[in-house]
Amino acid sequence: MNKMKTLLAASVAAASMTMIAAPASAEVAASVGVASTYLWRGYDLGSGTPAVSGDLSYSTAGAYIGAWASSGDTAAGTEYDLYAGYGMDIGGGVSFDISVWNYNYPTGAGYLGTEETDLFEHSDLILTVGLGPISVSYYEPIAGPFGFTKYNYYTIGGSVGAFSLTIGMEDMDGGETMHADFSYAYNDNLSFIVSQQDGDDVLAVDTDPKFIVSYSLPISM
Numbered sequence: 001m002n003k004m005k006t007l008l009a010a011s012v013a014a015a016s017m018t019m020i021a022a023p024a025s026a027e028v029a030a031s032v033g034v035a036s037t038y039l040w041r042g043y044d045l046g047s048g049t050p051a052v053s054g055d056l057s058y059s060t061a062g063a064y065i066g067a068w069a070s071s072g073d074t075a076a077g078t079e080y081d082l083y084a085g086y087g088m089d090i091g092g093g094v095s096f097d098i099s100v101w102n103y104n105y106p107t108g109a110g111y112l113g114t115e116e117t118d119l120f121e122h123s124d125l126i127l128t129v130g131l132g133p134i135s136v137s138y139y140e141p142i143a144g145p146f147g148f149t150k151y152n153y154y155t156i157g158g159s160v161g162a163f164s165l166t167i168g169m170e171d172m173d174g175g176e177t178m179h180a181d182f183s184y185a186y187n188d189n190l191s192f193i194v195s196q197q198d199g200d201d202v203l204a205v206d207t208d209p210k211f212i213v214s215y216s217l218p219i220s221m
Helices: none
Strands: 018-020 026-035 051-060 063-070 079-091 094-104 123-131 134-143 151-160 163-172 175-185 190-199 210-218
Touching: 094 134
Parallel strands: none
Antiparallel strands: 018 026, 026 051, 026 210, 051 063, 063 079, 079 094, 094 123, 123 134, 134 151, 151 163, 163 175, 175 190, 190 210
């Protein structure tokens, strides 16, 4: 569900982007990717089936907007996310980013407990602070039916060279779940990820390790 899925260094949805012709202060980026499954917060949303994704974004002076889509969620159906935010480098290796993400499922029931997936009905506010290679993110649900906004999600991640580690924790009614994603970027396009999840039994988490291979390709226009 979310591209941060994006700030998650281990997210299979994360894709390298290339900047293409635009006004001097603006940048346009696009990419497509394929992964052996759809990994989200330690969950295998693709049930082991491959996922194809794409991303298009526009940024200028720290502000950005974009859209991300994936075929890989076998339970909720095809997904597309709309996002907007602002990020900046404060100095001394400190960075800051705040964004809003909206999740939509036009071909399935989604995660709202109904058959409807109205635009802007399911959204998160995401705050990220970075210090050098380390980043911490906090996700706050701001839109959704009763029961689907009663959770919080946190991540801490870091990287050294081609290796990165992300640890995430989700706190919701019924218990907590955690996951650790270790990834290796063979190059700018090909990545390998090992993910391990653990949590309260009431959440019915999948505690088997998961191995994911993802390939992303920037698109030039």
